[in-house]
Amino acid sequence: MSALPAVLVLMALQAAAAAGDGARPPLSVPYETFRLANGLTVIVHEDHTAPLVSVNTYYHVGSGRERPGRTGFAHLFEHLMFEGSKNVPEGAFDQWLEAAGGSNNGSTNGDRTNYWENAPAGALELPLFLESDRMGFLLDAMSPEKVNGQRDVVKNERRQSYENRPYGMADLAIPDALYPPDHPYHWPTIGSMEDLSAASYEDVVDFFKKWYGPANASVVIAGDVDTARARALAEKWFGAIPRSVPVEPLTPRPVVLAAEKRLLLEDQVELPRLYLAWPAPEHYAAGEAALIALGDILADGKNARLYRRLVYDLQVAQDVSAYVDSGALASTFNVVVTARTGHTLEEIRRLVDGEIDRVKREAPSVREMQRFQNQSEAEMLRGLERVGGFGGKADQLNQYYLYTGDPDYFEEELASYRALAPSDVRAAAQFYLGPGRVVVSVVPRGKQDLGVAVAAGGGK
Amino acid sequence: MRAAAPLLLALATAAAAAAQTPVDRSHPPVPEAPRPLRLPAVQRFTLGNGLPVLLMERHQVPMAEVRLVLRSGAATDPLGRTGLAAATADMLDEGAGGKDALALADAIDFLGAEVRTSASWDYSTVSLSVPVTRLEPSLGLLADVALRPDFPAAEMERVRKRALTALLEARAVPGQVAAYALAQAVFGQHRYGLPVTGTTASLSALRAEDLRAFHTQYYHPGNAFLVVVGDVTPAVVPLLEKAFGGWAKGDAPAARVPAPAPLKGRRLVLIDKPGAAQSVLRVGRVGPSRATPDYHALEVMNTLLGASFTSRLNDNLREQHGYAYGAGSSFGYRQAGGVFQAAADVQTQSTAEALTEMLKELQRIATPATPAEVERARNYLALSYAEDFETNGQVAGKVAEQVVYGLPDDFYSSFVPKALAVGVPEVARVGAFADPADAVIVVVGDRKTIEPKLRALNAGEVQVRTVDDVLGRPPRVQ
Numbered sequence: 026m027s028a029l030p031a032v033l034v035l036m037a038l039q040a041a042a043a044a045g046d047g048a049r050p051p052l053s054v055p056y057e058t059f060r061l062a063n064g065l066t067v068i069v070h071e072d073h074t075a076p077l078v079s080v081n082t083y084y085h086v087g088s089g090r091e092r093p094g095r096t097g098f099a100h101l102f103e104h105l106m107f108e109g110s111k112n113v114p115e116g117a118f119d120q121w122l123e124a125a126g127g128s129n130n131g132s133t134n135g136d137r138t139n140y141w142e143n144a145p146a147g148a149l150e151l152p153l154f155l156e157s158d159r160m161g162f163l164l165d166a167m168s169p170e171k172v173n174g175q176r177d178v179v180k181n182e183r184r185q186s187y188e189n190r191p192y193g194m195a196d197l198a199i200p201d202a203l204y205p206p207d208h209p210y211h212w213p214t215i216g217s218m219e220d221l222s223a224a225s226y227e228d229v230v231d232f233f234k235k236w237y238g239p240a241n242a243s244v245v246i247a248g249d250v251d252t253a254r255a256r257a258l259a260e261k262w263f264g265a266i267p268r269s270v271p272v273e274p275l276t277p278r279p280v281v282l283a284a285e286k287r288l289l290l291e292d293q294v295e296l297p298r299l300y301l302a303w304p305a306p307e308h309y310a311a312g313e314a315a316l317i318a319l320g321d322i323l324a325d326g327k328n329a330r331l332y333r334r335l336v337y338d339l340q341v342a343q344d345v346s347a348y349v350d351s352g353a354l355a356s357t358f359n360v361v362v363t364a365r366t367g368h369t370l371e372e373i374r375r376l377v378d379g380e381i382d383r384v385k386r387e388a389p390s391v392r393e394m395q396r397f398q399n400q401s402e403a404e405m406l407r408g409l410e411r412v413g414g415f416g417g418k419a420d421q422l423n424q425y426y427l428y429t430g431d432p433d434y435f436e437e438e439l440a441s442y443r444a445l446a447p448s449d450v451r452a453a454a455q456f457y458l459g460p461g462r463v464v465v466s467v468v469p470r471g472k473q474d475l476g477v478a479v480a481a482g483g484g485k
Numbered sequence: 486m487r488a489a490a491p492l493l494l495a496l497a498t499a500a501a502a503a504a505q506t507p508v509d510r511s512h513p514p515v516p517e518a519p520r521p522l523r524l525p526a527v528q529r530f531t532l533g534n535g536l537p538v539l540l541m542e543r544h545q546v547p548m549a550e551v552r553l554v555l556r557s558g559a560a561t562d563p564l565g566r567t568g569l570a571a572a573t574a575d576m577l578d579e580g581a582g583g584k585d586a587l588a589l590a591d592a593i594d595f596l597g598a599e600v601r602t603s604a605s606w607d608y609s610t611v612s613l614s615v616p617v618t619r620l621e622p623s624l625g626l627l628a629d630v631a632l633r634p635d636f637p638a639a640e641m642e643r644v645r646k647r648a649l650t651a652l653l654e655a656r657a658v659p660g661q662v663a664a665y666a667l668a669q670a671v672f673g674q675h676r677y678g679l680p681v682t683g684t685t686a687s688l689s690a691l692r693a694e695d696l697r698a699f700h701t702q703y704y705h706p707g708n709a710f711l712v713v714v715g716d717v718t719p720a721v722v723p724l725l726e727k728a729f730g731g732w733a734k735g736d737a738p739a740a741r742v743p744a745p746a747p748l749k750g751r752r753l754v755l756i757d758k759p760g761a762a763q764s765v766l767r768v769g770r771v772g773p774s775r776a777t778p779d780y781h782a783l784e785v786m787n788t789l790l791g792a793s794f795t796s797r798l799n800d801n802l803r804e805q806h807g808y809a810y811g812a813g814s815s816f817g818y819r820q821a822g823g824v825f826q827a828a829a830d831v832q833t834q835s836t837a838e839a840l841t842e843m844l845k846e847l848q849r850i851a852t853p854a855t856p857a858e859v860e861r862a863r864n865y866l867a868l869s870y871a872e873d874f875e876t877n878g879q880v881a882g883k884v885a886e887q888v889v890y891g892l893p894d895d896f897y898s899s900f901v902p903k904a905l906a907v908g909v910p911e912v913a914r915v916g917a918f919a920d921p922a923d924a925v926i927v928v929v930g931d932r933k934t935i936e937p938k939l940r941a942l943n944a945g946e947v948q949v950r951t952v953d954d955v956l957g958r959p960p961r962v963q
Contacts, residue, residue: 049618074545075871076520112510116804119794124861125516126868129794145868147517154514177807181763185810185830188762191657249520265507293758294657295959296650327590337587340643343650365650366962396595403597403616409546410876 051436052405054418057252058432061260063268064240068422068432069255070247072412078248079413080152081141082160083423085243085272086236088216089135089209089354097179097216098224100133102232104175106140107131111162115171118155125151132415135210136353137427141420143413146249150258153246157262160242163233169226176221183215191294195467199302199357202286202463208278209354238269243426247419248412277307279355282461287479289466296343297475298363299370300465301377303458305349305356308428314441315453316349316358321397322389322450323347323360323380328396330380331360341368341376353428358457370466370477384454388447401442405435522871522901527884527894530722533730536706538722539884541714543877549620549715550877552612553631553729554885557703558604559681560820561740566695567676568683570604570703572648573696577602577611579640582629586640589626598623600630604681606819607740607775608889609703614878617716624728632732634700636693648688649960656952656959659758659765659929660830666955667769670754670925671824675745685960705735712884714877742821747771748923751945756952757932764836764930765828768843768921772816772823775890781903782911783816783918789862790814790850790919791827796862797846802829808839814847814919820890825918833931837938840928844921844944851916859909867904 056070088099107129109115122129127144129152142152187193197213204211244263246255281304306312323331324347335342343363350357360381364373411417425434466476530538562569578593578600579586593600598615600623611631615623655661665680672678683691711729713721748771773779784792791798791814802812812829827847831839874880874897887896926944928935940947953959 072545074543075875076522077871077875113513116795116800117513120861121513123793123795123865126519126864128865128869128872143869143872145516145519145871147519148514148868150514151516154510158510174804174807178803178810181803181807181810181830181832184762184832189659189830191654261508293760295653326594327587328594333587337643340646343647343654363654365646366653392591392595396591399597399619400594401597403548403599403614406546406548406616407614407876410548410878412875413872 052439054409054422054433054435056422056432059256061239061264063264063266064238064271065263065266066243066426067256067259068243068245068426069250069252070245070418070422071250071252072247072418073249075412076146076249077143077412078146078149078246078250079141079143079417079419080149080156081245081247081413081419081423082139082156083243083427084138084237085136085241085274085427087134087136087138088212088214089275090236091212094220095224095228096212096220097214098220098228098232099138100214100216101175101179101221101224102229103131103133103138104179105167105171105229106159106163108171108175109166110159111165112158113155113166115166121151122155127152130415133214134352135214139420139423141413141415149246149250150262153258153262156244157266160237160239160263161266163237164230167226167229172224172226172229176224180218180221183218183221187215192292192298192467194290194292195298195300195465198288198290198465199300199463202288202465203282203302203304203357204280204355208280209275210352236272239263239266240269240271243423245419245423245432247422275354277310277354279306280304282463285460285462285464287464287466287477289468289473289476289479291470291473292467294467294469296363296366297370297466297468297472298361299373299377299477300463300467301360302463302465303358304461305358305457307355308351308353312453312457313349313351313356315445315449316457318394318397318442318445319384319450319454320347320349320358321400322384322393325400330384331362331377334380335362335373335376339376341365342373364475369475370468374464374477381454381458384451385458388451391447394445394447394450398442402439405439519868519901522874522898524874524880524897528719530719532706532726534706534732534734536729536732537710538725539710539712539888540717540719540721541880541884542718543714543880544716547617547716548614548877549617549713549717550612550614550881551624551627552610552712552881552885553627553709554712554889555609555704555709556607556889557708557737557740558606558608560606560676560742561703562676565687566691567679567687568681569691569695569699570609571682572644572688572691573699574602574604574609574611575648576636576641576644576696577634578630579644580635580637582633584629585637589629593623593626596623598626600627602630606677606681608885610885612881620717620721621724624724628728631704632729636696636700638693641693641696645688645691646962648682649685649962652685652688652956653960653962656956659761662756662952662955663765663767663927663929666754666756666929666950667767667826667925667927668824669955670752670927671748671769671771672745676742677745677819677822677824685957689960703737705737706732707734707736710888712881714881714884740820744774745771745822748925751922751924751926753926753928753939753945753947755932755936755939755947755949756927756929756955757949758929759931759933761833761929761931763830764833764928764935765830766836766840766843767826767828767927768847768924769824769826769927770919770924772825772918773818774820774822775818777818779915780818781900782907782915784866785859785863785904785907786850786912786915786919787814787816788866789854789858789912790846793862793865797850798827798829798843801842801846802831802839806835806839806842808832808835808842812843816918827919833934836928836930836935837942840926840939840944841942847919847921850919851913853909853913856909859907859912863904863907867901870901870904
């Protein structure tokens with residue numbers, strides 16, 4: 026009885042969606058960019074909506090540049106950047122910024138280390154002073170004591186984010202199994218406890234000199250600021266920092282696994298969880314957009330294929346996710362499923378593989394593709410509402426600049442999704458989601474039988 | 486790059502000039518006087534059935550946020566039906582307006598829309614976020630979800646399994662175990678002692694009829710209002726009328742929740758997590774309600790105590806002692822009362838020392854701070870306030886809060902001057918709201934390692950509890 030009206034409604038919605046897309050102007054976040062004589066790239070974006078500014082700095086160095094025996098160092102270094110510099114006493118970075126109504130944070134991944142300060146528009150010079158002082162004069166105030174203090178904090182971060190967090194150790198095991206030992210993504214950004222213990226004051230000096238020069242950084246100034254003034258202030262605060270030797274970017278190094286690797290971890294968890302990880306092409310390379318679409322079509326929403334089958338219909342799983350974890354050198358396509366009580370990860374694996382085999386045979390429907398494209402566009406628009414912080418416009422401009430050379434890559438990213446045909450997604454599944462992958466089972470202690478069997482001699 | 490080449494030339498000369506006159510770094514730049522936070526006006530309308538509409542135009546991004554807010558939440562749950570308001574909200578989009586759960590989700594997802602349903606203590610929300618080009622068809626779906634839910638029995642069983650399984654998973658998450666234990670210990674038999682989302686026992690007993698009855702009783706225009714924020718104008722009102730105007734008039738009874746009784750004395754609840762790398766530390770108290778006249782002073786005090794990076798708790802436990810990755814504190818304000826809590830996840834072997842420092846800071850906040858500390862805290866709170874109003878969703882949430890709690894129309898525009906007027910004596914006075922003498926301490930950690938030193942602190946009667954004591958027997962979900 027309800028079938029006919031439902032069909033009519035769907036047709037109406039498709040018409041509405043198509044009409045909306047046809048009228049849509051290209052998405053753009055206007056900016057100006059310039060390079061100081063010392064090699065620093067500055068990007069300015071004006072948004073006068075609120076009396077706020079954000080200064081977002083990327084150093085083009087991440088854990089991928091670490092040496093053996095010093096894993097976790099890029100992230101430890103990120104912590105040390107907040108401990109004061111020549112003209113900023115220890116503790117003052119945060120004290121001065123907060124007293125002006127500003128906030129800050131930083132993060133590290135395999136490719137880059139980023140820092141942002143959000144501040145009232147009238148306080149813009151303060152973050153520029155703070156950021157430039159540590160870019161120019163960090164070592165004048167560095168000491169072994171500071172290294173020891175932040176070493177403890179970072180070890181606590183590792184305990185809190187991995188060791189004491191259910192399933193946390195899987196995040197450390199996957200890159201270890203997926204990438205060969207000499208690949209920059211082989212070790213986790215948080216590092217090992219032994220390597221964190223070994224990090225020294227001398228390491229800090231070397232790392233700063235090698236990677237933290239202006240020629241290896243980009244600064245976005247965004248918000249309630251006039252472009253000419255932002256340019257003058259960037260020049261004023263950063264201009265006198267000596268030029269640094271430009272750093273050659275690493276060459277992308279996507280990997281291929283010859284065969285499946287299986288691992289099994291016991292953890293203090295109630296339910297077993299299955300992780301599948303396949304090698305994927307690097308960020309914004311050909312093939313990545315199709316895999317991003319595939320992740321969405323598999324796991325985003327009740328009608329997504331894996332969600333529908335495992336969580337909605339069979340109800341053998343509590344949750345499922347599928348996504349690309351992107352990097353400049355290589356990416357990973359992940360499927361993660363938490364099994365319900367009474368279901369083994371072998372059962373889950375078979376069901377997941379069944380759906381992946383199906384998408385290799387049958388391309389997604391046109392509606393599945395449009396749903397993904399419409400959701401991507403909406404998600405990107407939502408991201409434009411914030412200027413500062415992680416994922417705000419300032420951060421996104423810098424992220425696009427690092428990975429593509431074009432800060433205003435918003436429309437290009439959307440276009441890469443719109444250009445996809447259903448057969449592209451099927452082809453990506455066929456090409457990338459082959460037998461060479463990492464399978465990690467995390468099971469409650471003493472319940473190894475709930476995991477996918479690790480064959481004798483198999484695994485890592 | 487679009488603008489790089491010509492600018493590079495222009496800058497070369499400026500760079501040469503700047504290099505000759507090094508900038509003075511001997512003191513940090515002094516900020517200009519803060520620019521005022523100017524929020525767009527709230528425009529008010531009323532639909533034919535009496536449903537109020539509050540509209541705020543924000544045209545910078547072509548998105549719209551529409552929220553239907555019901556003035557009934559978890560505080561309305563009847564005895565023995567804990568989690569009813571939340572389960573009702575949770576089930577709204579599992580089949581409505583003649584579409585089953587899958588068809589509804591497909592229609593919403595296809596539009597790039599997000600429809601979210603939730604209940605908090607004092608209200609329930611059905612919200613929509615969508616590109617404005619697809620607002621009109623989305624409004625019909627939003628109205629279906631909010632006004633015409635079907636509560637299908639099969640979907641109810643599925644959602645129940647999901648919720649019970651989430652409670653099972655929570656047993657392995659130390660922070661969640663601590664949160665349940667803290668609420669129970671602070672509020673006892675009061676409704677606030679149990680989670681918004683209910684317990685294993687209450688969720689197992691809920692029936693679709695209960696949800697239908699809750700919806701029938703509380704989801705009425707007289708108990709609701711609409712908040713619309715984004716790239717829209719008053720021209721949207723006829724669309725709202727079309728979607729919501731047919732909703733039959735009606736009122737609903739208000740929740741009657743007594744104020745929770747304050748704690749007397751202190752005890753320590755210890756929950757074993759064998760082999761844990763960290764101990765989860767929480768100190769909790771009964772706190773003031775949203776209507777407290779001390780709101781601005783409390784927020785400044787809490788910023789200094791535990792809601793900023795330089796706060797005393799974070800500085801002490803993280804920066805000075807290296808016990809934790811972070812430490813903080815917060816007030817949760819509700820209609821009938823609230824909760825204060827201080828929190829840190831600390832290294833196992835330093836548990837007792839970290840607790841000692843935490844208690845010390847909670848006590849010390851009631852003695853006068855330095856003027857510089859208070860100035861920093863109130864500036865941080867007041868001058869970063871604009872960041873709470875960046876997204877349409879944030880703004881809609883603020884407008885909803887203002888209406889539900891009956892805050893004055895100028896509450897947000899007067900926040901900055903009022904926070905900036907808080908002085909040292911007021912901060913010390915409201916420091917009493919963090920007094921650890923009348924409080925509950927919860928520790929989830931490796932009992933074998935931490936118990937002897939915790940007992941030696943004499944921080945209060947030690948009550949050893951198990952995860953089963955806190956969360957009940959593990960739910961059986963197949």
